[in-house]
Amino acid sequence: MLDESDPFDVPPYEPERVSPRSLMLSVGMLGTAVLLALLVVLPTPYAVNSPGPTRDVLGEHDGTPLIQISGAKTYDSTGELRLTTVSGTGGPGFPSTILGALQGWLSPTSVVRPVEELYPPDVSQEQIDESNQAEMVSSQENASVAALTELGYDVPATLVVAGAVEGTDAAGKVEEGDVIVALNGTPVPDYQSLIDDLDAVTAGDTITLTVTRHGQTIDLPIVTGTKDDGGAQIGVYIDPTFDMPVDVKISIDDIGGPSAGTMFALGIIDKMTPEDEADGVDIAGTGTMDVTGDVGPIGGIRQKLAGARRDGATWFLAPASNCDEVVGHVPDGLHVVKISTLHDAREAMTAIGAGTAGSLPTCTSSAG
Structure with a gap:
C-alpha cells in the first residue's frame, strides 16, 4: 500500500527551552572552572x-x-x-x-x-x-x-684578616690584609691552632697578636673580648686560605x-x-x-x-x-x-x- 503523505510535511522543530535552574547550574560550573584556573596561576604574597x-x-x-x-x-x-x-x-x-x-x-x-x-x-x-x-x-x-x-691531618692555612669587629680593642689596631702568624709568641700555622691557643686565654686578658703587614712583622697588644660561650675572642674577621693535604x-x-x-x-x-x-x-x-x-x-x-x-x-x-x-x-x-x-x-x-x-x-x- 502506498503512503501518499508528503515526507517533508512535518511540524516545524521547536528547541527545548532551558530552565532557569539549568542556566544557573551551567553558569555556576563555568564560574567554578574559572576560579580554579585562577587559583592555579594567581600569585599570592606568601x-x-x-x-x-x-x-x-x-x-x-x-x-x-x-x-x-x-x-x-x-x-x-x-x-x-x-x-x-x-x-x-x-x-x-x-x-x-x-x-x-x-x-x-x-x-x-x-x-x-x-x-x-x-x-x-x-x-x-x-x-x-x-x-x-x-x-x-x-x-x-x-x-x-x-x-x-x-x-x-694537618691543614695549613694562611690566616688573613678581613676586618675588625666594631667596638673591640682590635679595631684600629689590625688592618685588612694583615696575616696572623703567632699568638703570645706561639706560631699558628693553621686555623685550629689559633682556636686552641685562644681556648687557653681568659676573656679580658691582653694577648700579643703577631701579624705580617707589608712584609714587616708587627706585635699588636689586644685586649680580648668575650664570646657567647664565655670564651675569649680577638675581635677580628679572618678569611683563611687553606693548603689542603x-x-x-x-x-x-x-x-x-x-x-x-x-x-x-x-x-x-x-x-x-x-x-x-x-x-x-x-x-x-x-x-x-x-x-x-x-x-x-x-x-x-x-x-x-x-x-x-x-x-x-x-x-x-x-x-x-x-x-x-x-x-x-x-x-x-x-x-x-x-x-x-x-x-x-x-x-x-x-x-x-x-x-x-x-x-x-x-x-x-x-x-x-
Whole structure:
C-alpha cells in the first residue's frame, strides 16, 4: 500500500527551552572552572616551604660521585648518608600560587609565611642564587677542612684578616690584609691552632697578636673580648686560605646554601676510613659546618625530617641548636640524634652502623 503523505510535511522543530535552574547550574560550573584556573596561576604574597629532595653523599648524581677524593686511599661504603633540603616557592621570580598556599596550609609538613619575612623586597632571584651558591662552596671547603682535621691531618692555612669587629680593642689596631702568624709568641700555622691557643686565654686578658703587614712583622697588644660561650675572642674577621693535604672535590650543582656541611664532612670521613661506619643503614642529617668542626643551626628542620623519612632514612642527625624545633615533629620510624660537633656526628654514625645507638643523645634528653 502506498503512503501518499508528503515526507517533508512535518511540524516545524521547536528547541527545548532551558530552565532557569539549568542556566544557573551551567553558569555556576563555568564560574567554578574559572576560579580554579585562577587559583592555579594567581600569585599570592606568601612563601611556601616543603620537604625537598635528599641526596646520598656517598653515591652519585647524574653519573658523577658527589664526593671525589684524590691523594689518599678511599674505601667503599654500604650505608647511605643523606643531605636534606627544603623546596620553596614565593621568592623573586617564583611566586607561590593561591592553590599552592592553600595546599601548604593543609599539609602537616609544609610551612607558609609572608614573603617579606624571608626575602627583602629589593633582592633579585639572581642575587639569592649567587648567595646560596657561595654559601654552598664555603660549606664544602669547611667540611673538607673539618673532616681532614678530624682524621688527624694537618691543614695549613694562611690566616688573613678581613676586618675588625666594631667596638673591640682590635679595631684600629689590625688592618685588612694583615696575616696572623703567632699568638703570645706561639706560631699558628693553621686555623685550629689559633682556636686552641685562644681556648687557653681568659676573656679580658691582653694577648700579643703577631701579624705580617707589608712584609714587616708587627706585635699588636689586644685586649680580648668575650664570646657567647664565655670564651675569649680577638675581635677580628679572618678569611683563611687553606693548603689542603688531600684533594677533595664535591660535585653538586642543583643545591645551594650551607646546611649540607655536616653530611659532606661525614661522607669524606666514611670514604677515607677502612671501617664501614654506616654499615648498610640509611642515615640522614643536616647542619652547617665550620672549619673547627662545630655544627651550626639551619632552617627548615621539620621539612628536612619529613623529606628524610619519605626517602627511606631511619636515623637523622640534627644540630643541637635546632632541637626545640624538632620536638613533637619527628615522623614515625625516624630516630633523631642530637649533635654539636663533627666528632659527635662521627661517633653517632659509627654507633648507628654498629647497632649500639641506644645511648646516643636525643633532642628530648641527654641520652635516649
